[in-house]
Amino acid sequence: MSNQTAISFGFPRTMVAETSHWLVLVRPKQPTFGSLVLVCKEPVQAFSNVSPEAFADLQVAIKGIERLLRDKVKYEKINYLMLMMVDPDVHFHVIPRYDGVREHAGDSFPDAGWPGPPALGTAVELSAEALETLAQAWRDEWRVA
Numbered sequence: 725m726s727n728q729t730a731i732s733f734g735f736p737r738t739m740v741a742e743t744s745h746w747l748v749l750v751r752p753k754q755p756t757f758g759s760l761v762l763v764c765k766e767p768v769q770a771f772s773n774v775s776p777e778a779f780a781d782l783q784v785a786i787k788g789i790e791r792l793l794r795d796k797v798k799y800e801k802i803n804y805l806m807l808m809m810v811d812p813d814v815h816f817h818v819i820p821r822y823d824g825v826r827e828h829a830g831d832s833f834p835d836a837g838w839p840g841p842p843a844l845g846t847a848v849e850l851s852a853e854a855l856e857t858l859a860q861a862w863r864d865e866w867r868v869a
Contacts, residue, residue: 729813730763737852738859740792741866745778746785748866750859753847756819757826757833758797760789762804764814771806771814788868793820796862803842817844829854 726735726747733749741748745766751759762785766778774782786804793799799820806816819842825834831854837843850858 727763727765727767727813729761729811729815730765732811733761733763734855735763737856740859740862741785741788743781743785743788745775745781748785748789750850750855750862751817752855753849754833755837755842755844755847756797756799756821756835757828757848758793758799758820759847760793760818762786762789762816762818766814768814769808769812774814784868788866789818791867792862792865793818796865797826798822805842819844829857 730747734752735747735749738749739747740750745764747763747765749761749763751761764774764778766775768774797820799822801821803819803821804816805819821838822835823838825832831848833848836846
C-alpha cells in the first residue's frame with residue numbers, strides 16, 4: 725500500500741523496508757548520508773489519528789532503521805523530524821547525524837548543521853540510479869533484530 729507522500733519520495737523504487745504499518749524509504753535529497761523517510765501506510769494526515777497498532781509497529785520500524793544506520797552510517801545522533809508541510813500523510817524525515825563527512829559511491833556527505841539542527845537545505849541529491857542502488861543494497865541488509 726502506498727499514499728501520495730510515499731510516491732512523492734519515490735516509492736516503490738526507494739523502498740528499503742516495509743512493516744505492517746510503515747514504509748522505510750531512502751530520501752532522494754540527503755542532508756546527511758543515510759537520510760530516510762518513514763511513512764505511515766494508514767490513510768491519516770494527523771499523528772493523533774494513527775492507530776494503536778501502527779504506534780506499536782513504529783517501534784519495529786525504528787529498531788530496523790537504527791540498526792541499519794548504525795551499521796552503515798555510524799551516526800552519532802539521529803533526528804526524527806515530523807515536518808508535514810508539503811506532503812500531507814503522516815511521515816518522519818530520519819536524519820542520521822555525525823561530525824564530519826561520510827563518503828559513499830564517490831560522493832561526500834557532510835553534516836552541514838552539526839552539532840546544531842540539521843541543514844535540510846544543504847543536501848546531496850542522489851541520481852535515480854544511485855538512489856535505486858542504495859535502496860536495493862539496504863533492502864538486502866534490512867533486519868529488525
